[in-house]
Structure formats: C-alpha cells, structure tokens
Ligand SMILES: Cc1cc2nc3c(=O)[nH]c(=O)nc-3n(C[C@H](O)[C@H](O)[C@H](O)COP(=O)(O)OP(=O)(O)OC[C@H]3O[C@@H](n4cnc5c(N)ncnc54)[C@H](O)[C@@H]3O)c2cc1C
C-alpha cells in the first residue's frame with residue numbers, strides 16, 4: 001500500500017469516524033491552544049539541570065487533541081521529515097489511549113521524546129496545520145508528541161519495536177547522534193547486526209554534548225538509547241573511526257555497509273583580532289566542557305571559566321543554549337550579540353522567549369570586530385560594528401551592512417563564539433574515494449544517501465552542514481531503506 005492509502009485506511013477505521021462525528025469542527029477550532037507549563041523564570045535562570053518546559057498534564061493533552069480535525073489530507077504530515085502519522089497519534093490521545101499514541105510515534109521516529117522537545121515544530125508540522133488557514137493557532141503537535149512519549153516512559157511500559165529475525169549481516173554506523181541512532185534503529189528492525197562506533201565516551205552526539213539538560217535531560221536520551229540496545233544494537237564508545245579503526249579494518253571485520261553520521265562539530269571562528277585571548281572560546285568547546293565533562297563543577301580537574309559579563313556571538317540555537325548556560329552559571333550580564341535583527345534569528349522562537357524571560361540581553365545589529373585583552377592576556381573588552389539591514393541575501397534574510405564609523409565598545413570577561421559549524425573532517429579525509437564538497441560535507445545521492453563509495457552511506461550534519469535533529473533522523477531512515485534494498489538486491 002502507498003503511504004496515502006495507509007493514511008486513508010487508518011482514518012476510516014470506525015473509531016476514528018465516530019470520533020470525528022462526536023464533535024463539530026467549529027467546536028474543535030474554538031478550543032484555545034494549550035499553554036505549556038514552565039519553571040519560574042527567575043528560579044530557572046540559576047538552575048542548570050532542571051528542565052524549563054514541564055510538559056502537559058493528561059487533562060491538557062486530552063483537550064488539545066480535540067483541536068485536531070483529523071483532516072483527510074493531513075497537511076501537518078507533509079511538514080514532518082520522518083512522516084509521523086500525526087492525526088493517528090493525536091486521535092489516540094483524544095480517546096485516552098496514550099500508549100497507542102506512543103506506539104504510533106515509534107513507527108517512524110526512533111526518538112519521539114527528544115523530537116517532542118527540540119524539533120522546530122513551528123517551522124515544520126505546525127507550520128502546515130489547517131488551523132493557520134482559519135487564522136487560528138496550530139494544533140500543538142510537538143507538545144502532544146512529548147506528552148505521549150513521556151507518558152509511555154513514565155508508565156514503565158515502554159514498547160520495544162519488533163525486530164525481524166537476525167540475518168547475520170554486519171552494518172557499521174559512525175557516530176551516535178540522531179542520524180546514527182535513527183539509522184541503527186531502522187536497521188535493527190530489519191534484522192541487521194548493527195554496531196555504532198562513537199568517538200566520545202558518551203552516546204548521543206549533540207543531544208548529549210550540545211543541547212543542555214535544561215532543554216533536553218540526558219536521562220530522556222538514555223531511555224531512548226536503551227530501547228535501541230534492547231533491539232540488539234551494539235555501541236562501542238571511545239572509538240574514533242579513521243584513527244582507532246580504519247575503513248579497511250571495518251571491511252576486514254566483515255561489515256557489509258557503513259553509515260557515516262559523524263556530524264558537524266568543527267566550530268567556525270570569525271578570524272578577527274583577539275580571538276586567541278584567554279576567555280574567548282567556541283560554543284562547541286564551552287557546551288561540551290560544561291555538559292559532557294562537568295567543567296562547571298568546582299571539583300572539576302579542568303574547570304571552565306565562569307564569566308560575569310559574557311557575550312555570545314550568534315543568533316542560532318547553539319548561541320541561545322550557550323548564553324542561557326552562562327546565565328545559569330552566574331553571569332550578571334549575559335548578552336547575545338547578533339549582526340542582523342531579531343526577526344532574522346535562526347533560533348527557535350521559544351528559545352528566544354525563554355532567554356528573554358531569564359534576563360538575557362539582546363544586542364542585535366552589532367558585529368564584533370576586535371577583542372581587547374588585559375595585561376594577563378584575558379579578554380576585557382570587545383569592539384562592535386553597528387549594522388543596518390540591506391537587501392535579502394541568498395538565504396532570503398536581509399543582509400547586514402556596516403554603518404560607517406558607528407563603533408561601540410563593551411566590557412566583557414568571557415566571549416563565546418557561536419557563528420556556525422563545519423563538518424568533522426576525519427571521515428571525509430580517511431575514506432579514500434569519498435566525494436567531498438567545497439564545504440567539507442560528504443556528497444550523496446539525495447534519494448538514497450549513498451556516497452561515491454558504494455558501501456558507504458551518509459546523513460545528518462556531515463552531509464548537510466549544521467541542520468536539525470529531525471532532518472538528521474530523516475536521513476538515517478532514508479539510508480536504512482536504501483542500504484537494505486541494495487544488500488537484498
Ligand atoms: C548546542 C546545539 C543546540 C542545538 N539545538 C537544536 C534544536 O533545538 N533543535 C534541532 O532540531 N537541532 C538542534 N541542533 C542541531 C542538531 O543537534 C544537529 O543537527 C544534529 O545533532 C545532527 O545530528 P548528527 O547525527 O548528524 O550529528 P551529531 O549529533 O553531531 O553526532 C555525530 C556524532 O559522531 C561522532 N563522531 C564524529 N566523528 C567520528 C568518528 N570519526 N568516529 C566515531 N564517531 C565520530 C561525534 O562524536 C558525535 O557524537 C543543535 C545543535 C547544537 C550544537
């Protein structure tokens with residue numbers, strides 16, 4: 001059956017038809033969108049590990065689920081990169097079958113509790129919801145996804161997806177971020193013998209070393225990783241493919257296919273004077289040290305600098321995570337410095353809102369041009385070029401243009417540079433024959449994710465540059481389907 005036929009068949013099940021008839025569309029669209037409960041802003045701006053969003057109660061979820069019209073052509077699904085059957089899982093919530101809702105999510109998503117927390121739903125599924133056409137707020141698909149996944153986990157009745165009988169074919173995955181995890185889950189379901197090789201001591205990629213616990217608690221990621229383990233996926237950490245073991249070693253060990261999901265963890269800098277001063281670092285270093293190495297703890301062997309006047313350069317999710325972390329670590333002034341206006345910021349709207357509530361200052365239309373140090377080599381001041389917005393550039397966002405002679409200076413004792421990332425170069429440079437773009441990403445066939453090396457597939461940030469969790473997961477799913485077809489053919 002084609003996907004549209006499956007959607008239609010599930011929609012025409014008698015319980016769904018009765019549910020639709022039980023309430024008029026007008027009554028459904030008149031229900032106001034639910035509001036997610038949150039930790040108090042002053043309290044949370046000093047609490048690094050407590051999650052800001054508190055989730056929906058069952059009553060809130062039951063009411064929000066009623067807002068969904070169970071559309072015949074669910075536009076929301078076209079906005080979901082992994083094709084979650086959104087109306088089906090929401091309608092299960094409406095009838096109180098929360099475990100069935102969670103099961104529906106897991107048909108296509110290996111990490112629903114993660115996606116329910118960090119996916120940019122406002123740009124994806126929710127941006128397509130029919131409610132917007134009626135000038136109403138979209139159904140809170142992300143909140144409901146999180147609710148169902150959390151309910152299942154807290155119920156202690158986590159369903160382990162069914163796996164096909166073992167076929168004995170060995171598959172290697174390089175990297176344990178969302179691309180690698182989603183690929184591993186789909187291959188395990190198909191009966192393959194999957195080993196994930198991870199360079200770091202922790203499994204989870206950016207979900208662990210990048211995104212802080214106040215947005216995505218590690219225990220949530222671990223539960224989802226444990227499900228993969230129960231499905232038979234093996235994890236080998238502290239193993240750098242390209243150094244600890246080579247492409248050739250993987251062949252000698254009998255791996256018949258490789259999925260490269262090594263991410264984009266190489267920080268970009270602006271190459272301006274003073275970037276080498278003590279106290280100037282990349283967000284990648286800052287977040288990894290705080291999140292993965294506990295470097296904010298006074299007992300740490302390698303403590304991170306705790307700034308009181310911290311400037312974070314950039315306007316993406318990574319910048320927001322860094323500045324909110326700095327605030328939680330005790331910064332009196334934690335400032336976002338961004339060269340465009342707030343409208344162009346790539347960060348999720350919710351993160352910007354939360355940051356403001358926590359006392360983060362936003363210095364938009366400013367761009368650093370130099371950092372100045374004190375006699376001990378520590379950063380003490382930054383010089384900023386004031387900007388105005390010009391015509392839109394290739395990204396569609398209005399280009400920032402310097403205002404001649406308009407220079408500001410502010411006192412800082414820590415600067416975190418968060419102006420983008422580049423792909424990790426090790427796999428592209430140690431897999432002979434891979435085609436690599438001028439940006440250092442692995443070139444693949446976008447239908448199959450197959451690279452120039454027939455047995456190597458790739459996906460996530462190593463192919464896209466810095467992107468999103470759900471796009472990385474979508475790549476993993478696509479690659480799993482393609483490699484399975486190729487190996488069976
Ligand atoms: C701070 C931060 C916040 C973010 N917030 C969001 C958000 O809110 N929503 C969202 O959708 N996206 C967000 N993103 C982006 C998102 O996290 C990434 O797009 C996504 O994690 C990419 O997944 P991936 O699996 O391709 O790579 P990664 O998650 O980077 O995982 C790659 C893994 O490969 C390992 N590795 C690398 N080289 C090797 C090697 N040679 N051998 C073995 N292992 C290797 C790495 O150690 C890493 O664990 C954020 C990113 C950051 C940095």
Ligand code: SF4
Pocket residue numbers: 067068069070071074075076077086087128129130131139141
């Ligand atoms: S588009 Fe909105 S109302 Fe329609 S099925 Fe999707 S979530 Fe429900």
